[in-house]
Amino acid sequence: MRNSAAENVQEHSHMVAVIAHALAVIRRDVFSSAADPGMAAAHALFHDSAEIFTGDLPTPVKYFSDEMKAAYNSVEGAALNKLLGSLPCELKKDYNDLFIYTDDEKKIIKTADKLCAYIKCLEEERNGNREFSAAKESILGLIKDADCEEADYFLENFIPSFGETIDTLLN
Numbered sequence: 281m282r283n284s285a286a287e288n289v290q291e292h293s294h295m296v297a298v299i300a301h302a303l304a305v306i307r308r309d310v311f312s313s314a315a316d317p318g319m320a321a322a323h324a325l326f327h328d329s330a331e332i333f334t335g336d337l338p339t340p341v342k343y344f345s346d347e348m349k350a351a352y353n354s355v356e357g358a359a360l361n362k363l364l365g366s367l368p369c370e371l372k373k374d375y376n377d378l379f380i381y382t383d384d385e386k387k388i389i390k391t392a393d394k395l396c397a398y399i400k401c402l403e404e405e406r407n408g409n410r411e412f413s414a415a416k417e418s419i420l421g422l423i424k425d426a427d428c429e430e431a432d433y434f435l436e437n438f439i440p441s442f443g444e445t446i447d448t449l450l451n
Contacts, residue, residue, distance in 0.1 A: 287400065289328050289331050295396045295399070296324045296328075297321040297324040299395050299434070300388050300389050300392035301320055302317075303428075303431065304388055311430065329360065330355075334356060387428065391423065395434060395435075397419050398419045
């Protein structure tokens with residue numbers, strides 16, 4: 281879709297890391313479940329590293345079919361191996377560990393990624409770009425259907441501030 285505000289993978293990864301950290305803090309401190317906010321943030325910073333080689337493939341294309349998803353996962357795995365292969369041997373394990381997630385870590389990162397997409401849609405709409413309206417509703421549905429209490433908490437307590445101006449937030 282046409283963007284009114286461009287976003288690069290570095291900006292996106294930073295935002296996903298900030299939100300993944302928040303979700304892990306919420307999981308740990310609000311819902312008393314095990315979570316490591318620092319590790320969630322670190323994993324999220326590197327979650328799209330394969331895109332250095334693959335570029336960003338739109339989500340509807342990646343998940344068009346089981347065959348497409350399998351093919352993309354294979355390409356992504358090869359890209360990560362190429363990236364890791366470019367590192368000195370003594371650093372490979374630590375960076376490789378950033379690409380291995382527990383199921384809980386994966387859920388936090390995927391949810392943070394969806395929340396970032398939702399926030400992007402809100403920003404685009406605020407800038408007058410109606411192309412994101414349908415995507416906004418679709419993504420919100422995915423977030424709510426994910427059965428993630430951290431995401432529900434984030435939506436209720438933090439999303440409203442994303443529509444405010446800095447002047448409004450300071451008063």
